Amino acid sequence: DVKVTQSSRYLVKRTGEKVFLECVQDMDHENMFWYRQDPGLGLRLIYFSYDVKMKEKGDIPEGYSVSREKKERFSLILESASTNQTSMYLCASSPQTGLGPEQYFGPGTRLTVT
Amino acid sequence: GENVEQHPSTLSVQEGDSAVIKCTYSDSASNYFPWYKQELGKGPQLIIDIRSNVGEKKDQRIAVTLNKTAKHFSLHITETQPEDSAVYFCAASPYGQNFVFGPGTRLSVLP
Numbered sequence: 104d105v106k107v108t109q110s111s112r113y114l115v116k117r118t119g120e121k122v123f124l125e126c127v128q129d130m131d132h133e134n135m136f137w138y139r140q141d142p143g144l145g146l147r148l149i150y151f152s153y154d155v156k157m158k159e160k161g162d163i164p165e166g167y168s169v170s171r172e173k174k175e176r177f178s179l180i181l182e183s184a185s186t187n188q189t190s191m192y193l194c195a196s197s198p199q200t201g202l203g204p205e206q207y208f209g210p211g212t213r214l215t216v217t
Numbered sequence: 218g219e220n221v222e223q224h225p226s227t228l229s230v231q232e233g234d235s236a237v238i239k240c241t242y243s244d245s246a247s248n249y250f251p252w253y254k255q256e257l258g259k260g261p262q263l264i265i266d267i268r269s270n271v272g273e274k275k276d277q278r279i280a281v282t283l284n285k286t287a288k289h290f291s292l293h294i295t296e297t298q299p300e301d302s303a304v305y306f307c308a309a310s311p312y313g314q315n316f317v318f319g320p321g322t323r324l325s326v327l328p
Contacts (some may be wrong), residue, residue: 107260136315143226145306145318146261161315162218193260205251206316208260 106130107209109194115215122181124212126194133199135177136206137161137169140191152177184216219244221309223319231327236294238322240307243288247309250283250290251316255304264305265292297326 110125128135134153138146138161148161150169158169166188170178177196181188192212197204220243230236242250248269253261267274267281267290274281278297283290294301304323308316 138318143320145221145223145320147318148315151315195260205263205266208253208262210258210260 107196107207109209109212111212113213116184117217120184122184124179124192126177127175128196132196134197136195137179138193140193186216189216219309219317221317221319223307227323229325230297234297236297236324238292238305240319241289242309244311246311249310251308252292253306261306299326302326
């Protein structure tokens, strides 16, 4: 069974703080993704990675960065958190590129920035 | 780039009735269309998908139809049960590229 875990379910941070969201998958997947989920907007892709030390911008990368030092771990970094980054953050992984690889999601981290 | 619209945003049905959720996409290069179900407190999970060379696919009580000419696809759930209550997301993906998700539909199945 594929398992994607996220370091925190709930997180409260202050404006200007540096925030780390961690994601770990246990199925040796090449691809990993970070999304944010907001009501009425669905899931929007922030960053993704097809390999270790590789990263690509998604649709809404502004204000975020990522790190992938090991294949199983993909971190999302908010360098200076702002209130408009209050959201649900979802990590996902998939086994390969190409047509239709299923993405497996973690349970999400609900981040509140005050 | 790809844009996916999804309707309705909320849907309430009586237990045992059918539910239909519709999505449209804009990029004719899209050829893979998955549907994800997100239960409360959990991440989305794939429930069914369809590729562009197929017009319809069925898996027990759920089915998906695809009309490539009109650029729309739909999720059909028959004989709904309380455990079908969740948020459903459609997505579209051009070959080898990332998914673009719709905004979601909150389905409530009333006893």
